[in-house]
Amino acid sequence: MIWFYKLIAFILALFIYSPASEIASYSTYEENAKLTFTVLSDVHLEGNNEERFNLFGEGIRDINANKSNDFIVFLGDNTMNGQVVELSAFYSILDKYNTIDTYMVTGNHDLCPSDYNVGEYEDLRDRFFKYENEYSKTQYDDSVYYSVNIHDKYQLIVLGSKSDAGIQEDLSDTQLIWLENELKSAEDNGKTVFLFNHYPLNNTWADVWSEGHIGEDSDRVYEILKNAQTKILYFSGHLHMGFYDDKREVIFDDNVTFINVAGFGVDNDIGDADIQHNGTGLQVEVYENEILIRVRNFAKHEWMDIEYKVNI
Secondary structure (H helix, E strand, O other): OOOHHHHHHHHHHHHHHHHOOOOEEEEOOOOOOOEEEEEEEEEOOOOOOOHHHHHHHHHHHHHHHHOOEEEEEEEEOOOOOOHHHHHHHHHHHHHOHHHHHHOOOOOOHHHOOOOOOOOOOOHHHHHHHHHHHHOOOOOOOOOOEEEEEEEOHHHHHEEEOOOOOOOOOOOOHHHHHHHHHHHHHHHHHOEEEEOOOOOOOOOOOOOOOOOOOOOOOEEEEEEHHHHHHHHOEEEEOOOOEOOOOOOOEEEEEEEEEEEEEEEOOOOOOOOOEEEOOEEEEEEEEEOOOEHHHHHHOOOOEEEEEEEEEEEE
C-alpha cells in the first residue's frame, strides 16, 4: 500500500510548493561546534492550507542551507490531522528538499483519532511509521520512544504516548523504566542528554495552558530527570507559546534545562508572549563548554535576536 501513498506524495510535490528564490548558505556562530541541529515543533501541515505548505518548504530549504547541520528533530504535530494527504504533503517536501537526517517525535495531532482522521490509535501510529520508514534515513520499529547515541558524547532520547490520551500523554511503566536506564547509561558514559517530548511537564508553563502537559506521569518523569547525574536539555512543544522579553520559555533547574519550542506552522498566540510569529524554530550549537541555542525564522531565512546558553 505504501506505493499508493508514495504516488500521492509524488503528485503533491508537483503542485503544493514552488521555491521562491535562492537561499544564502550559513553556518554556526563559531567554527568549532561539536554538534549542531535544528528543532521544529508543531508544523501542523494541513491539507487545504497553502500558507503552511510554503512555510514548510521555505523552512526546510533554509535548514539545508546551513552547511554545518547534523540533523533535524521534529517535535510532534507534523500534520494537523494525520491524514494520508497531509502526511504525503509533509514527506513530499521533505523528500525533495531535505538531505540530512531527521528524528521524529509523535504528537497528539499525529496519532489521535478525530472527526477529520477516522481510525484507532494503533492504525494511525502504524501509518505514521510507514511513511517515516519509507522516507527517512533513520528506521523505526514502530516504537514512539527510542534513544540514539550521537558522536559518542551525546545521547538523543525521544518519548511518546502509548495510547490516545488526547491533549495529554500516556507513558507506560515500561517506557519510564527504560528512560531511567537510558539516563543511567548516559551518566555512566559522561554524555549530555537531549530529551525530546511533544508535551512539557505539568507545571512548567501552566500559566500558558494548564492542561497542555504530560498528565498523571509528570511527577514521576520529573523525579527520574532530577535523579540523573548528568546534564539534560528537555525540549517540548505543544503549547503554541512564543517568546518573552524575560525569556521565561527556558527554565534552568539544576541538571535539567526545560526549553519550549514555538510552533512553526501556527501563530504562537496561546498566552501573552511578546513575539508570536510562526516559521520559527531553534538552532542548537554544542561547543566544548556550553550549548548555544539560537532562534531563527527559517521560513524568512533570518536570525531573531534571541538566544540562550547552557553551561556544560
